[in-house]
Amino acid sequence: MPSYKAPVEDVLFLLDDVFAIQSYGHLPGFSDASPDVIGAVLTEGAKLCEEVLAPLNQTGDRQGCTRHPDGRVTTPEGFKAAYDAYADGGWMGLSMPAAYGGQDLPHVLNSVMQDFASSANLALSMYPGLTQGAMAALLVHGSEAQKRLYLPRMIEGRWTGTMNLTEPHCGTDLGLLRTRAVPKPDGSYAITGTKIFISAGEHDLSENIVHLVLARIEGAPAGTKGISLFVVPKFLVAEDGTPGARNGVACGSIEHKMGIHGNATCVMNYDGATGWLVGEANRGLAAMFVMMNEARLAVGIQGLGQSEVAYQNAVAYARDRLQGRSLTGAKAPEKPADPIIVHPDVRRMLLSIRAFNEAARALVLWTALQADISHRSQDPQERQAAEDHMGLLTPVVKALLTDLGFDNAVKAQQVLGGHGYIEEWGLSQFVRDARIAQIYEGANGIQAMDLVGRKLPRDGGRAMMRFLGEVEGFCKQNAGDEAMTPFVVPLGKALGDLQAGTMWLMQNAMAKPDNAGAGATDYLHLMGLVALGYMWGRIAKAAHAASASPRMEAKLVAGRFFMERMLPETATRLARLSAGADAVMAMPAEAF
Template identity: 60%
Template sequence: MPYRPPVREHAFLLNDLLGIGEHADLPGFSEAGPDVVAQILDEAGRFTSGVLAPLNAVGDKEGCTWSPDHSVRTPKGFADAYRQLVEGGWAAIGADTAFGGQGLPHVINLSFSEMSSSANMAFSMYPGLTHGAYSAILNGGSDAQKALYLPKLASGEWCGTMNLTEPHCGTDLGLLRTRATPQGDGTYRISGTKIWISGGEHDMADNIVHLVLARVEGAPEGVRGISLFIVPKFIPDADGKPGARNGVWCDGLEEKMGIHGSATCVMRHEEAVGWLVGEENRGLALMFVMMNEARIGVGLQGIAQAEAALQAASDFARDRLQGRALTGPKNPDGPADPIIVHPDVRRQLMEGKALVEGGRAFLFWAALQGDLSHLHPDEAVRQKASDYAALMTPVVKAYLTDRGLKVCSDALQVHGGSGFTEHFPASQYMRDVRIALIYEGTNGVQALDLVGRKLPAQGGRAMLTWLAELEAFSAGARGDAATDPFLDGLDGARAQLQDGVGWLMQNGLSNPDNAAAGSHDFLHLVGLTALAWMWARMALVAQAKIAAGDADPFWTSKLAVGRFFLARILPEAGVHLARLKSGAETVMALPAEAF
């Protein structure tokens, strides 16, 4: 079943919903007019569906292969596809023109990344992590480091990784033991073992630039003593080309549930030469630049896999004959009707469409906030966009991956027994997407981050600003019977979210367990409210097009899916609020030994 890139959907979001043309005076946006966007989307669709998608099952079945010489071979076809990606300039879409990039807005790069991840999630992780390494060095590296590494990372000629996790510590980076010893010549010797390093070793690029968290001798304990280092696989020579082999080795690959085409490595740093990025003991802040970008990328993976799984399930439901429609045969000349006639199958497909289309709009909006926070000349606009980006990053990561898993699970269910076999792609989407709820900070950690840090930051400024914006939006958009129900739904969700914020402020401070026990439901309440806002905005655009005489069924379909969201998904907000307000008592009732 071929992957069909949602080009029309992306164009609608970029041009009609987000109106990126309104920002034409900003750097990068001036080059992203409707014609350019259309060309990029069309070419991205051709590349991802024609080059990457055919390798998805290959990568899943073949996986990566480790050799005793510490090398890793990627699945058949991956290296050639990566060469085409670099030659086509896809890796450089969002990179700064000063370093050979195309300088386009991040939200445009996000569009390509979603198609790439839908077509082949495992493959797309290699360029995705490389761009994260690029961003970290761009934000904290010296001029010499930028000049040496950024052009190669921007183009994709060299790949990048981030080395955080160690065998004894994951989320709690304060426990890391990797050591960095200064050599007196500006370099450090890095020693330690890192695990679960995506793209730590492979055969697709001339060099791999590892960004490694380590502790300089004598540094403070905990996260205050963490520094960030560039540790290349090959040390660049005087001409900036890969030179001597560095002391960083892949000692093996993880056997994983999914993303088999992504090399998940155990990396041993043995007196490896490294260069400090920024200042000693300030590495975690720089790494968070990369991690926050990666968290948006992981939220994207949730939507991307859900899109691919939904397409596969829809194709199967139209083709699979079983039973008759309760309202009479719909395929009278055949032995049975296609299962898409059955309401329960339709329910699962409609839930998928409502979550994917609403979630994608939220994802693109969040990416646009990142662009505005860096590029807009008005300090107030930059501040608000920065506040929104910080507040919503954990929500994008956790809510969209959680819902993405549900869509993939429902897609497998639509396939019935066939979905549990390897004859159809449903099982791969289910296996691949599952990691997205775990890496780059588990979804539980994201929820804690939201209630513990992002919500109270600056006295709750970001949340209060957003709630006020939602209220003003709804009040200013009323007057059309076709779209007022969407505003009613948004108002209801906003009121429930305000109730939840107030409850947390009153009860979370007196007992932190109350905030932690309700954090999952609070995050989902924020996610649902965000999707309600997106669906209201999409409905307004669609209804305006219809009122103007545009008979394209795209608009009536958009309204129909949106009404399903209001009736069948948005009511979950009340459940999440009730769970949140139940507090921690029932959650913490049993002693640890009772489990």
């Protein structure tokens, strides 16, 4: 049976030594996040994930969810008790406002909990994760009455949440959406239509499910400009706040999927269901994108989470599995063979995963801290810089971490050889579960197009120039530090590739848009590698400043591996990007 150990020490090192979380005490909520509080939160969160969530991961995968003839859906054995433990521990409202029952702690701590939970049991973690996204949308765009009604119960975990965008005929292109909303005399709306791929759309974990649904009000403009957002509870709510009559929404079926079997992915049928407008009419996408951005960061964390748990189990196997002898002589002469961790190619795979995991976790925490600044700072310039960061790096975090997270799950599976292909060992589940993260909440190709087409040119390229300037400043600041040379020199070269790629797009994408489309994914990965390299630079600087220890030395070794063996890929990405779209677009569709 696979195992999982939450990387609490690594997170504390990042928060304390790399990002100096205590320097954010001027922000609301951070003054309560003392080192003792952070340590206690992470320790308790790790315990829940390791002892409650992780043991259910394999059984949940085997059992899956069951839809009954009356439309009810039951989750795998043990999921209800585990969800209750999660909710009762206050984890749902960790970073939500105290005014609605939350703990108002920094969002960055919630991101850490998402990391731990995603590793321990991705399918189960999605139920509270989607609820947190729905709460974020209601918090920003809901009326005060809606917030008072829904948020306290969702924070308690008594109610859960979903988002309903996709329809059978439209996924990314929401302008094609057909679900309709008809105004009713009492100010509510009758919602009719079908939504597909709705994660956690129906289940037995909570007493009510709060669906956020995109629909078009009768007579609204065509396309995305005519879409509104509605809150549609599974059960209508009585005056005392308790669930009352069943609403006109039901699960028509659950999908039979490649992975995340423990999460109910539903076809949801709305038959005149009663819903209430959230925010302004015809401005639903703006409201839903609050939830989407929360979800995209969370999905990036899912990629990291599967990479981490796959790595841990691959390392455990590599230390125990005896096979062959070291190329430089026996390392375990008393045994019939050496453990496979002595072999360079096994080490290559393991170090590739570890070097990604540590830098990706830093990138997640850095971005989560920017989210805290954007929501909590009273300084307009500080908020703007944080919002620029979020807008620019959200598609990178989502796409890069899920692309490489899946690749790493496959690498870890390869370490186990034939056993990696056997369900009992658990690696095949990590591969299957990781695969969805590249697809949902905006497929990764869409994330790349969003980066190149919208985020780069926004505000005259202000966010990108700030990012490039920060990385360049770091390189210059540390250029004279001999200990940092193995990090600063490769990072400077990679930054040059990113600058060249950015310039190439500026010169070639406007006149020929296909150049942007053909190179978008390579550009996103190019930028993502530079971001990870920058994270390794900051980790290395903090590790050098810390007291010498085997743990710090291991970090520096992993960082040097990244700089020498992984970061040079920026040159390849630049070459692909600069090749343009001619070869991509030359073949007629009928010739494929």
